[in-house]
């Protein structure tokens with residue numbers, strides 16, 4: 262990957278609940294973690310442990326021998342409408358599309374395999390399977406985040422960044438971007454901070470907005 266190139270525009274996009282229509286990472290953890298998902302979620306919700314610690318506890322409670330099923334979990338999960346069309350749109354405009362996920366890289370690449378040729382890069386934590394339970398590794402681990410998405414963005418050079426997301430782990434990515442497409446929790450947060458964002462429901466909304474915006478320049 263050539264990260265020294267400077268892009269006029271670049272798109273950074275969350276995976277879970279954004280590209281996928283449902284939360285596949287937490288769904289997978291609920292199914293495969295041998296530690297209680299509910300109790301970990303309670304500890305995180307109560308501020309007793311960080312989200313990063315909660316995720317690590319759950320992922321690292323999964324027996325390594327179940328890893329093939331962990332990855333199978335993502336297959337066939339529905340993607341939000343217009344995803345392929347957005348990739349075509351960006352590809353034709355030579356605008357890189359970068360996926361940043363706090364989920365597992367193998368899950369992300371498995372689900373997006375058919376689109377890989379039009380995706381510039383996918384960044385997410387990896388796991389090791391050579392001990393009895395999974396070991397999680399994140400190259401961009403932050404103080405409280407498994408993946409500090411704004412740190413990933415900072416590895417690229419660009420004039421204008423677009424962020425697309427939905428959740429609590431997209432806050433810093435949204436704050437660092439010039440144009441933000443937000444739904445769900447992220448939209449509520451942007452609204453509460455008085456920050457500009459574009460509400461969206463599917464990727465056709467994103468294409469419509471960007472094609473008008475970039476045509477008007």
Ligand SMILES: [Mg+2]
Pocket residue numbers: 275276277278279426427428
């Ligand atoms: Mg999400």
